[in-house]
Amino acid sequence: MSLLLILFLFLLSFLVSSSHSIHHSLDDDHFSLPVVKIPVLYVEEEGAPYFLLKLGFGTPRIRYFHLLMDTGSSFTWVQCKPCQVRCFKQPSPIFDPSLSCSYAPIPCHSLECSVLKSATSFPTLPCSDTCKYNQRYLNNDVASIGDFAREMLHLLPNIVVPGFIFGCGQNNTGSPDVFDGVVGLGRNRLSLVDQSSPIYGKVFSFCLPSPQKSNGFLTIGNKGGLPELLTDPEFNYTSLVSLESDPDLYYINLVGISLGDDQTVSIPPFPLAIDTGSTVSLLPTSVYVPLRSAVRKVLSKYSPFPIEPLDTCYNLSSSVIPPAITLNFEGGIVIRLPQSRILLTISPFTCLPFIEIGDDDRNDGIIGGIQLQTLQVLIDVVNRKVGFAEKNCD
Structure with missing residues (x-):
């Protein structure tokens, strides 16, 4: 689930408090960012619609992936090489973290690892080095097990969320040729909504396209929210x-x-x-x-x-x-x-x-x-x- 000019020259620091909430430290200049409007794509498989976001991962070369847009979960993951157990067939080339200088595995005994269960509803798996996640969904047709890590997330080519916490899937089941992973938009602190909230606030809007309407979108507000929509x-x-x-x-x-x-x-x-x-x-x-x-x-x-x-x-x-x-x-x-x-x-x-x-x-x-x-x-x-x-x- 070549180096572009990065507009945001700041450092995102993730600190975990005693209540396990993740905090961010950002330059105040970035609170004036405009809203971000990301296209939502429509894909149909056996009559059933899927709604996808095309998001990028990595530095210096950005790899884009079609991720299932999911407001019903909070954890984001993509399939990763070397696919130690299993990867399903996907539309895009599988992400190779060894080619990204911004990829950073999260250690087992870190505070970040301790919040993982709250986002996946499963305890962290035993590990000797990197924190492992286990994400499953209600129908059990989609699941992912892999490494818990940080990476540069590209919402659009020039809009980034540095240090984005996600899953690098090494044992996955999913819908072949439909999506490359899942992006979670739920209310947990690990969701895209929460991790980007210091920049954009916890306000977002979306419209899911139909076959007749191809201009679906996900809009994330700036620090003040989405004032033009809220009124x-x-x-x-x-x-x-x-x-x-x-x-x-x-x-x-x-x-x-x-x-x-x-x-x-x-x-x-x-x-x-x-x-x-x-x-x-x-x-x-x-x-x-x-x-x-x-x-x-x-x-x-x-x-x-x-x-x-x-x-x-x-x-x-x-x-x-x-x-x-x-x-x-x-x-x-x-x-x-x-x-x-x-x-x-x-x-x-x-x-x-x-x-x-x-x-x-x-x-x-x-x-x-x-x-x-x-x-x-x-x-x-x-x-x-x-x-x-x-x-x-x-």
């Missing part, structure tokens, strides 16, 4: 919620669902995590079953055909338009999902892109990438709020 009247806000079970995720409270223009689906209120790394949304049984029943009732003359893990799929003609789904969030936020954001095509079938998770396993859910496409989302970590605007990535 934009087109944004409506709901509160950012923290859960003790998953403190690194961006939760917002879903309070209602409706189908079509007037059919209310009876559900209990519950928190949803904003997760760009998940294609589909995950809903607890108490929410998913009423929604599925309502959809199946509207499409009752068609027979559902399950395609694991999706259980509400149909062989529909192009003339059949399923009803829109509306999500109601705390604070009066209403997000109406058009057909493009409630359907996943797995040829020749059309599926409802929601997956049931048992009520006994979790008390929360996930709103995934399909439902977020072309919707501009603004996350203000400091002021604990999330904004939405129907801007279509314009």
Whole structure:
């Protein structure tokens, strides 16, 4: 997951306090930096969309990689040579840390190594020299084990984050030919949002592209945030919620669902995590079953055909338009999902892109990438709020 002119002549020092928070020391001149707008790329694999950021690593020669953009995790990693155990096939050449003079492994017994568990949910692996990480994800299809290190991160060719802490993967599983690693944008101190916060603040905005809209973006604010967006009247806000079970995720409270223009689906209120790394949304049984029943009732003359893990799929003609789904969030936020954001095509079938998770396993859910496409989302970590605007990535 040749030497360019570097505009920032400063030293980034990472210090870990007794509470394990990472601090940065920066020249005040850099607080006047403009916002950084990074393109978000759309890639489709077997009908499922992936949203990627092209980021660079290394000095003096910069290597760029297509990393899965993930607000549902905080750790960033790329596949690295020599791939001591396994590397999956990826679009770009695998990163070779031996060619970078800014690459620096993090020692086992350092304070930085001690914070690793909080970002990966796994204890650090035994090691004799370099700190080892073990990062896995909810569906277990993607995982990485490797060396914990620092490197020069290039957000854009002339915009850098020195000393960026990340993972150099030596044993990886992933989606071949789709991405080269993962960039974590969660709330943990190791995320890109937190590590760059002394320069840009803990405010960021994104819009995930669709096949018809290729101009998706991730915008990171300057030290003062994103003032032009924070005052934009087109944004409506709901509160950012923290859960003790998953403190690194961006939760917002879903309070209602409706189908079509007037059919209310009876559900209990519950928190949803904003997760760009998940294609589909995950809903607890108490929410998913009423929604599925309502959809199946509207499409009752068609027979559902399950395609694991999706259980509400149909062989529909192009003339059949399923009803829109509306999500109601705390604070009066209403997000109406058009057909493009409630359907996943797995040829020749059309599926409802929601997956049931048992009520006994979790008390929360996930709103995934399909439902977020072309919707501009603004996350203000400091002021604990999330904004939405129907801007279509314009």
